[in-house]
Amino acid sequence: MRDKSDKRLWTLSIVGCVIVVLTVLFVSVKIETNNTKNRIHSTMEYIKDQYSMYNSFNEAVEARSLVRMVEKVQQTARNFKTDKQALEKEYLKQYAREQRLTGIIVLNDKNKQIAQYHTGPRFKKVLGYVMEKETLRDVKNYPQKSYMTRIELKNGGYIDLASYGRKDAKGTVIGYQYVKTEYAKNNNLTIQNVLAGYKRENDGTIVITNGNDIIASNDEKLIDTKVQESCKNIDE
Known part of the structure; x- marks a missing residue:
């Protein structure tokens, strides 16, 4: 009889220990899961704030660059008014060098190109953009109006462009600056910087x-890949 009581007691003790262990394990897993969720949430909130700062910084840099571009084109237009030989290529080359422009395009009142100077391979792209955007050419009708934009390129570079009405005759002056990929990365805070310090x-x-x-990841192999394909690879 006593043996049966002892066995029952041992059985209850073992069951009790198992229950305690399982309870501790469950609570530990629950706590760790909650900690992980909180850590992920905190990380995502921080990255979101950093990303917002990244956008604000780059927008400010871009705005300053475009304002300077407008000022350069306005100065070029004023030069045309005081210099009768301004439309000759050598003079356009001189203006471009003085204002650090990649190219200058001059249109008449019929939006026909009457003069241009450029260096580098991006002239056709810029000219195509000029002919496509009526608002860019429309500045000739509004003396105080200017147009400015940034054309993002697939290679990571960009073209800053501005237009302004001519002062010597009715028409439009367009100036642009091509910024190569390596310089573009130096000028802007890259989105990859947002993830600096995060280890997989x-x-x-x-x-x-x-x-x-x-477009950015703390796993460099995933950068510039498709989301759908990469998610499949991560799952596997």
């Missing part, structure tokens, strides 16, 4: 996308 081993895999493509 500690923080997991973090990606920033534009919807279809991964």
